[in-house]
Amino acid sequence: MEQKTKVTAEDGKQDLMITREFDLPVELLFKAHTDPELIEQWMSNPYATSKLLKFEGKKHGSYQQQSTDANGKVVFSASGVFHDIIPNKKIIRTFEMENAPLGVQLEILNFEKLDDHKSKLTTHTIYESGVLRDQQLKMPFAQGLSMAHDRMQEIVSKLK
Amino acid sequence: MELKTKVHAEDGKQDLTITREFDLPVELLFRAHVDPEIIVQWKAIPNTTAKILKFGGKKHGSYHMQSTDAQGKVVSNVHGVIHEFIPNQKIIRTFEVENAPIGVQLEIYDFEALTDNTSKLNLHVIYESGAIRDQVLKMPGASGYTMGMAHDRMQEIMNKLK
């Protein structure tokens, strides 16, 4: 089966590309990135609720987002500024995760209409360095790892 | 003679660093980058007049600078957003020249006090691609020499404020 979301990260570079085709008209795909309520919906998952503390979805606006777990603990917070927003075409923004030593990223989101019901999103993320990019790439990997460790710990403590 | 402003661009990368030491306290070096009246004096393209239409010198602020020629014709529009703003230490911002085919760049300015009267600027510029960076490097305005002239101008302007 071909994978819907593709990540390209060339060796030794400091950027990466995420591409994905959607069964959505480009207008809706774009709206999903500029309507705060919608963003909160799709950025949330069973483990964390996403909230936009600030969202000025316009050229030179800024945003601040936060995710909390079931106990209300903040598990993720990030902020940045919109360099440019061109409806149904392009979003250029900065992104920085708080409390993570990953620096600032420049993100360029390109929205493309494929037909009346299909669209494509290409996200080009540029890091301060290749080392930081690789670190970011490994993060979900490391998180999965620590989750696995926690589960293991749980199981082991029950055996005690 | 060694150039005071050094440009370091590694082969095959999409970023570059510009470093320069100034005979200025770090506060004045920083001010030269955030005071609109001073910026227009040293950042203007030769033979043009620069005007700052918008300048939000704060975190999550934005800026817009316009240059006009002697006839009043607009020759360039530069704009961007300020991601981070720490007085006398750091500025992170985006930068784009409208209608120029070089995309957007991320600029990280580090200001460092060397002594009470000298300071160092470390500017890290990251482009959308290595090809764009190389193209910019070939433009006359990007050489260490031209950039050095702007920095010389800045040093002169700031000397008066010492």
Next chain:
Amino acid sequence: MNLRRDVFQAIADPTRRAILLLVASQAMTAGAIASNFDTARPTVSKHLQILTECELLGQKQNGREIYYHLNAKNMKEVANFIEPFRKMWDDRYNKLEEVMKKYKPKK
């Protein structure tokens, strides 16, 4: 007689992934690696053997000690590091699609 093992299978195991992360920053001896786990030493040795067989780990003799390091040449195959990152975005985008398909513009 080395059995060439499948890289995917090798990194499917959480302990082996943890070992790869450990040696990614610096070469380590089997003892130093094992000290990071509660698992029995022979179990760690077995993991090291598997990772070495599929050439994700390399060995270098230094005096009496053998150091394990991440095999840079095979970093491409370790592009599988990217898989959890890709999966994260895939899940997010699936959700986006789901949310937007239900979306009715308020007019």
